[in-house]
Amino acid sequence: MEIVFTVLILLMIVALSGVGLSLLPVKLPLPLIQIAIGAMLAWPGFRLHVTFDPELFMLLFIPPLLFADGWRIPKRELYLARRAVLMLALGLVFITVGALGYFLHWMIPAMPLPVAFALAAVLSPTDAVALTGIAGRNRIPANLMHILEGEALMNDASGLVALKFAIAAALTGVFSLHEAAISFVVISVGGLAIGAAISWIVTEIPARVLKFSEDDDPAAGVILTVLIPFAAYVISERAGCSGILAAVSAGMMMNIQSLRATIPSAVRVRMTSTWTMIEFVFNGMVFILLGLQLPHIIGRALIEAHQDGNAQVGLLIGYVIATVLALYALRFAWVYCLRWVASRSAAKVGIESAAPGLRTLALTTIGGVRGAVTLAGVLSLPVTLDNGAALAGRDLAIFIASAVILASLLIAVVGLPVVLRGAKRERNPHAAEERLARQRAAQAAIRAIDETHALLTDDMDETASARCADSTARVMDTYRLRLESLGDEEAPRVAARRSEIVETRLRMAALRAERAELLRLRTDQAINDETLNKLMREIDLSETAIVNRKRGMTA
Known part of the structure; x- marks a missing residue:
């Protein structure tokens, strides 16, 4: 009963955070508000503490969110930016694991090298959801946003695979670069293939077995799509492949399959609305859970350090600052090198290409926000070694990772508006x-x-x-x-636009009158709720089409 009560409370907070955002005098990013609410709920007086199970979190929250991201992200733009995405999602991750891992071990000698590599691995994945919530839509240039979203989709897998091998090295003391490289390819390709196959198989069922038509209730087909990311994740993990990449590829395949002529439009409409709701709820739950955990982790570590003296507290804060600076310095240097090489390659073929712009470099660097996957990864570090001894440096790694998450969010909240100031909105x-x-x-x-x-x-x-x-x-x-x-001709186009605007207003007025009359008929008991719902849905779909058309006219 307590679990049900906790879940209901969290759902209510997610809803209120979305509604309350418009009531604030100062516009703040929704993820930051949800983290702050979670931190307030972590106060002992509320008695609302949710135990963070990394495996359960990765199974319950990450697959549907990555599935929705894979479904939504433009495939053409992702393909065009494939080189930049791969260099960030793979190259930067492995550079970060190696360079930051050695740096952490040098800075904190008490932290074993495998644990330092594991901490660097969990700090390498970025969170595009938090970035979008902080920056807002259409603020960051579209081509750069596609790169950052593609990076976030892919580097979760590369970072967690690197974490897996770092944990194995910490437990066994053995690490083989050749074996790790082969395993990474198998795990990645296998995950992509399994996710795409599962999504294709499930979306073939309505066309060939269930034989849905426009007159059928699309609820069953929509439920199948909700189960796809979980099935892809679980089956891929059981097969020893990347469940994260499986969820991403399943979403991409679902986007392709949902546009087939055999999928009724009613199913597509219901799927879109369902997944919009799921994405909002799960995103909110993730950030609230993140806020619930951070005060306990960071506060407990600082209190324990304070008992050993103020110098120990300063040392912990120094570790976090140094880690954040090293993380951003690596990202800035890597992005600068990539853009410099790209400009040199373009110049060789006679294409004028300017040097990397400072605004673009700053956006790409600050846009590397860390989120819940980092916390889940670091909490998955084993407590003890195979011989029963405690894993040295685990608590310190958890503290540093949690503090870096908070620092990256605050840096993005403060830095992105400054960098974007004066930039033309696309x-x-x-x-x-x-x-x-x-x-x-x-x-x-x-x-x-x-x-x-x-x-x-x-x-x-x-x-x-x-x-x-x-x-x-x-x-x-x-x-x-x-x-x-x-x-192309100005006068006819202006006249046609005016006529279309008039027609749109007339249609909207007619639809509102229809809706009001239907509600009056239901109030007078002239029609029942079933008739009302059917006719209201027709009106809503017509109004949605007109509104979308109107947005296209004004874009």
Whole structure:
């Protein structure tokens, strides 16, 4: 009963944090607010302490979030930025593990080298969710944001694989670079393949077995999609592969499969709304759980150090500052080298390329925010060795990792607005191709209307044919008006835009009147709730289409 009560409290806090964000006089990032609320709830007087089980956390929270990220991230942009993403997600991770690991061991001799490598491994993954929440959407340039999101998707796997081998070295004292390299390739490729295969198999079921149609309730198909990331993660981990990459690849495959013609539109609409809710709830739970753990870990370590003298407290804080500086220095140097090499390569083929811009370097460096995966990874360090002896340096590693998470969030909260000050906000980086797509779609619709009209009027008499022509003209006028509003000539485009705005207002007024009348009929008991819900859903979908169309017009 206590567990149920705790879960309900956390869900209520997630909802209130989202609602309360708009009520604050100063706009703060939602992740920071949720961490702060979690930290307040960790106060002993609230008696709300959630034991953080790393394995349970990785199974319950990480797969659906990575699945949603893989589903949402633009595949074309990810492919175009593949070199930068791989160099950050793989190259920077391994550089960080090696360089930072040796640095930590040199700075803290009491921390064994394998434990230092393990700490460096858990500090290497970044958290794009926290970055988006802190920076806001469309603030960071789109191409850079795609790189940071792709890095965060991939470096969780590389960092945790490096952690696995560091823990094995700490427990056994044996490490083989050749074996680790081969295992990494097998684990990564296996995870990607398993996740994609599971997502493909599950999305084939509605088309070939369940045979869903537009009239069927899409709830069963949506539930199947909710289970995909967990199945991909568990099966991949049981097979000795990367469950994280399996969840990512399952999301990417789901994005491809969901666009097939055999998947009904009702299923796609329900899936989108369901996963939007899941992503919001799980993201909020992750940051609140993070806030619940940080005060206990950091506070306990500082109190124990204070008992040994103020000098020990200063030493702990010094360790954290030095680790943060080393982490950001490595990231800045690596990004600078990558951009310098890219500019030199472009110059050799005659393409003018400027030196790395300071704003871009700063955004990429500060954008390396650490999050819950880092905490889960460091808490998974074993307490004892195989011989029963305590693992030296474990508590200090947990303290440093927790403090670095908090420091990286605060640095991003303060630093990103400063770096982004004066930068032009991108309105729509894909406006040209969106306009072309709308034109081509409208032209295809007009051709289809013509062909369908010809088929329909074959067996009609003169009266029916005239009525069909009127209907065809009304439908076609919508697309002709749309083409005029997307044209190159100024005067017709402005006139068409004005007509479309008027039409939009009329349609929205009509839909609101429909909704009000339906509610009045339900209040008068003229219709029941089932009829109301069915008709209200039709109105809501029509209104959503109009709103989306309106946003496209103003973009």
